[in-house]
Amino acid sequence: MKLISKVKTILLSLILLSPMANAENTLRILTWHGYADPDWIAEFEQKYHAKVELTYISSDDELWEKLNRKQQNTYDVFAVNTAELQRYIDHNLVAPIKITQIPNTKNQLPRFRKTEKILGLNRNGNLYAIPFTYSEMGLIYDKKQFKTAPVSMNDLWQTQFRGKIVLYDGSNHNFSLTALTLQANNPFKLSANEMKQTVDKLLQLRQQNPVFYTTPEQGTQAFIKNKAALMYANYGQQQVKLLQQTGADIGYIIPQEGVLAWLDCWAISNTTKNRKLAENWINYTLEKTVSQALSQRQGLSNTLSGSNLKDSDKILWLEPSENFTLRSQYWDRIRAGKARKNNQRQ
Known part of the structure; x- marks a missing residue:
């Protein structure tokens, strides 16, 4: 046997x-x-x-x-x-x-x-x-460049930070976070007029000459190399941890207008x-x-x-957008610094 x-x-x-x-x-x-x-x-x-x-x-x-x-x-x-x-x-x-x-x-x-x-x-x-797994997408800031912590995602548009912004290179989330700062009824379901306003504001953000990243590691490198003031943290706490491991003196906030979160x-x-x-x-x-x-x-x-989330934090879990393809097409043109075509429709 x-x-x-x-x-x-x-x-x-x-x-x-x-x-x-x-x-x-x-x-x-x-x-x-x-x-x-x-x-x-x-x-x-x-x-x-x-x-x-x-x-x-x-x-x-x-x-x-x-x-x-x-x-x-x-x-x-x-x-x-x-x-x-x-x-x-x-x-x-x-x-x-x-x-x-x-x-x-x-x-x-x-x-x-x-x-x-x-x-x-x-x-x-x-x-x-x-x-x-899940995380909110908050705002990372350099404590040395802020006497007091920022409170809004709108600080990404402050002209004094031009060239010191690190931005996630993705179409869908950038449209939703920008629509959130514009107080859209639903940042995931934009009307034609809200889409126009969002595109215009994203073009203004592009004029900030941001450094783009895709992976958390790239974001960390870009933040340190460019002595950035602010970074839109698409990966949330994951990016906080990476930067802290480098010894960077940073803070992290959930913006007052609310924050997008992914699951x-x-x-x-x-x-x-x-x-x-x-x-x-x-x-x-x-x-x-x-x-x-x-x-x-x-x-x-x-x-x-x-x-890590507090009960008082305003969290908006991601929802399907009104038009994935359109957002992607717009973002490609915004990313390249090109203006929106007036005759392009939602």
């Missing part, structure tokens, strides 16, 4: 090591930096006898570009915020998820277990993503070749050790423990 057992073990090992088995047990992850650290990958590969192929993205626009290539979308699981998720559902690029296949969701805080109450996660009775989730691509392995990855990232490590290393809030 011992001999038979040994033979079975050897045969199983050979099967797992074969090229075909590896191909079938490969998980292709598309995600943001900090969401799939090397030690997590190594432990996951060992636990599930799998191989992980990891691709990083640095903006929502890049994520959309990669997943919307119908003939080239080879990813199994990806990270996406709740507002962006809607267009992936619209274009049939994401598969429904059965919560019973992600047992670690039972360890999440009540607000994240009640997925039916989170705008953007469900459609027609189906759940399309599992919450993983990043794991979703499964409808082109996945290994749904079970994708489910295992999502479940793995919700283990306490992984979620706690995420917060310790990145400064981001996880869905298993408390957050």
